[in-house]
Amino acid sequence: MDLLQFHWNGAWTAFLIFCIVTIIQLLYYWGIFSRLAFYRKKTREQNQQHPVSVIICARDEAANLARNLPGVLFQQYPTTHELVVVNHNSQDDTRFLLEEFRKTFKSLEIVNLEQEAKGIPGKKYPLSIGIREANHEIVLLTDADCVPASEFWIHRMQDAYENGVDIVLGYSPYHKKPGLLNKLIRFETFHTGMQYLSFALAGMPYMGVGRNLSYKRQLFLANKGFSNINHLPGGDDDLFIHKVARGNNTRIVIDPEAFTLSEPKQKFGDWLRQKNRHYSTGKYYSTRFKWMLGAYSFTQFIYYPALLFSLFLFDWKLTLAVFGLRFLSQAYVSYQCMKKLEEKDLWPWWWMLDIWMFFYYCIFAPAIWKKPRQSWV
Template identity: 35%
Template sequence: MNDLLIFNHIELILAATTAGLFIIQLLYYLVTYARPLRQAKRRQMEAGQAKPAVSVIVYAKNESENLRKHLPALLNQNYPEYEIIVVNDGSTDESDEVLKTFKNEYDHLYHTYIPEDVKYLSRKKLALTVGIKAAKYDILLFTEANCEPMGKNWVSAMARNYTSKTSIILGFCAYGPHKGFFHKLVAYDNLMTGLQYISSALTGNPYTGNGRNLSYRKDLFFAHKGYYKSLSLHAGDDDLFINESATKDNTWVEYSPDSITEMAKIDRFSMWKEMKVSRAATQRYYKGWNLTFFRTESISYFLFFIAVITSIVLGILGNWLISILAGLLYTIRFSCKAAILHKSAKLLQQKPVTGWLFLLELILPLFNLYVRIYRIFRGKNDYTFRL
């Protein structure tokens, strides 16, 4: 029995490395990823009661079916003064007819059309700029035609925290509960990305946002010359603009149940892949250390996983206590992460994918690495999704 407590130098180094990586992983989840959970109740108590007039801007391109399905939820919000502006980006389907039908019933709906043959570096940025210029109110609230608020108080929840100092409100867009491993991967990626930018914003380090649920002032948009700094990129209308303009003092993050939107099902893997490639293309222009911080978490996980496997194999061949300790550390770390992500998903109105977590946490970082390499070799003019 005493021999089990005797370790050689290799076993000691491996045990120390595994334990060190275990602590790093635990800190990431207990401190960083659990932050939205810890602060949720306090944020609700601190929520404001403002009701400024709001212009909701909806981007749509060949989204006639989604407009039929999701636009009523936007048009029937419990809010005293708001308008809906749908920017129809050269749609060739029945979008225009759908919008005209809704317009006959709702006076606060407006829509504008970007001709299909208009040439511009980024059609989406042009479309959003047109919508912003058409907005009557200073408070702008953005979403897309394939998204829907999860309640009638979405506008109220997103706008209530505007003060004289607040210029940006970051929101969260959940991914719906769909069957199949691909949709579990999309949901996991969406949850992790959301927790990352929400947690960073809670510490006073906002670095990105999601255009499917995002608000800022019209004055801020023009003060930063709109999308001037990212005109050479097809994407970046949401994340890069927020990265450039968000500060500790001018940004609030809102993730109460009423504030959350939900996006429709992504039908094809190729579409999601192009969305990821598009985001990878803009991420290299981010300022700050946030991306490096979260990528370090993925690296430390893989190092920890390798250390655990090595320890188990070495323990089987030698001192089996090493195997037991490695397995115990992995179990504790996995259970901790699973519990935090499960509760966080429910907090953010998204169905948990806890049962798939073992595979998801292995596959997603590898896929993200593939996306970054793929983007590099695709060339400057071919890496973004033609939204």
């Protein structure tokens, strides 16, 4: 009798945990992510074109610059703009390549740095120099391995600025290529984008991605740039935005013409090192966002184990009914978000990619407490 009672209590406990996890997931999907899924850009009676300084930091990026820089230089933007490329102690042909571009494109400004900044790992030092050297109030950031998705990138990104707006968050997907790794990389990028763009629409911006990010130069200077995170290898995009972004000073742009495209890693090990470096900054988020993002990630991580326990220990019909509620909600909201971010080709695979996220968290969770590499990129 005692054994039967124990089994019954355990079964109900498993089902209750599964229900709680499902409810939390539904709250995120319908309360937060649906904001991106059903987002409609507000029509404005009057648009203004602002002077813009595009900034790219490069270190031994001659091959990427040769491939991607024309996409920035040939932007269709009639208002005053410039491209500032900070060449940070490159040992390849970056300097000579930039000088050749400069002969044709007078809007290209080159800043050559030939020394390291002691105690400032990563690219915060060259980026700080680039922002200080910029001639215009609005700075638009991208990387040397990125190319604008259209010749209207500058125009679309700056169009979000209006009175009171200091930050514009963009989206930067990866090129679509065959293979499983490409789908994993692109789904993780979409999943991250869905989160930070949706939270921004909910009035709770917490990060941006330096491959496609814009803010005002005065905002950077007034907050003393990266002074409080100079000792960290990363954080020049997400931690700075985490510090200065507010619900009323941040906007998003998800027009496909405003995307920047990046070349995905070809080997799983390379991607692993890249993501470990990116996730190492999460521990420096505010307590509020640690809890909010942590609750989502944790419930997503334990969702499928909780499902299995409930299926085998409790009534499988009730368990599948609860599962179906989350499955349909997630399928619908994810599809709408994928449409917005031009990732619809991933949707037929989303349920497998969602299961993959359990293993993804197992692989990358150590990055939260592990000491990051002191690398430039």
